[in-house]
Amino acid sequence: MRTTLASAVLMVLALDSMAQGASTAQVEVRFEHPEKFRDASLDNRAYPRSADPQVLKVLTLHLQKLGQRYLRPGQQLVIDIRDIDLAGQFEPWHSQAYDVRFMREVTWPSIDLDYTLQQPGQPALKAQEHLSDKMYLSRPGRLGNNDRLYAEKAMLGDWFRQRFAQPPS
Structure with missing residues (x-):
């Protein structure tokens, strides 16, 4: 009897959590032809030059985290990334710093990205964006930060807040 009751309670809790999860905000990130991205690799030795799967994964997880923070339950955001040019560049002529990205x-x-925001009871909102951060070297918190994608994450965070954060009520 106790086993049946415990199983029933666990099933109810599982169904409740699935129901809550169905209404939470979601972000789907897709990459259009990542092999053609201008500069999406942290490895200077990659040849032919192609998008680093780890970079794509980190940016996807960051955008999903922003979605959990700023989107309302029920909103669905699909982001199609068309191009990435990471901050800095490799300068292979520096013989002692071949793998260093100079900022x-x-x-x-x-x-460059397209996005579609869907929310219950409203038409889908679609837009194209070109994000850039010409002042990335002046960002607070940059110095001492070891995250190699700090500039890109900060730029995406600013964009996400500007587009999708709800104004304080």
């Missing part, structure tokens, strides 16, 4: 004022990050 300069003219090597800011940029991402």
Whole structure:
């Protein structure tokens, strides 16, 4: 009898959590022809030059985390990333720093994307965006941060807040 009651309670809790999960905000990130991205690799030795799967994974997880924070339950956001140009660039002529990405004022990050926001009872909102952060070297918190995608994450965070965060009521 106790086993049956415990099983029933667990089943109810599982169904309740699934029902709540169905109404939570979701972000789906897709990459259109990542093999053609301008610069989406943290490895200078990758040849032919192609998008680093780890970079794509980290950016996807970051956007999903932003969605959990800023989207309302029931909203669905699909982001199609068309191009990535990471902050900085490799300068292979530096023989002692072949794998170092040099950050300069003219090597800011940029991402081209399309997005579709769907929400209950409203028509889908579709837009194209070109994100860039020419002031990425001046961002607070940049110094001492070891995250190699700090500039891109900060740029995406700013964009996400501007587009999708709800104004305080």
